[in-house]
Amino acid sequence: MPYYRCFTPKDALTFEQRQDIARAFTDIHCGNTGAPRSFVSVSFFETPHAEQPDFRSTYYVDGANRAGRSEDVKQQLLADLTRAFGEIADVPSDMIDGRITENPASWTMEGGFVLPEPGQEGPEWYAEVAASAAD
């Protein structure tokens, strides 16, 4: 976590655009939340796809994050993500929609550790994550 799934029409994005979006999402998520970069996953699915949620826009950003952040942070995050997606994909904003769903951090184990709640990440946890990533 976080995990961002981007749903697009077939062949809508080049590899370079997907990579740029993934990098932008990583920057945006970490800038808004302070999460380690190595935890940000972004996948792209071409529609129709069995995994897609119900949506009516042409492009959709479906984020899954740890619960516990303020509504302001979540709204800012989604706005920044969809704006970056539109800029990189060269798609007007009215063709992009999205959502961010949340689950308790304690329901996920990542890097070998149960995730702490947002705001509870101490320096020890960041050090453990860095050590795990270096293994």
Place this chain on the structure above:
Amino acid sequence: MITFNCTIQEGIIPDDLRPKLASELARISTGILGGNSDDVTVRWIEIPRGFGFRGGHLSTTSAVRGEIPPGCQQETRVRLMQAIQDRWMELTGCTTAELVVSARDRRET
């Protein structure tokens, strides 16, 4: 009913390893949570090469996302996630940095 959605990157988990991984997910989860392995569903979602990223780079990470009956004690949940992580790493050779395991409460409909 227990469901696992396993999201894997193309080329990372050999096809012939998947049945073993699925049977181990069923064995581990029913061993800890109870129930019958026939009630465990394992689905595979393969991300094509160039479509999955982590930290802005191409991803080699697998994610095992479980949906379990609601009301599980946290200690039991952690034991389940730990057991899945240990066995998955043993069978696939991946590192802790290449695996995400979750066990969320199934949403009742």
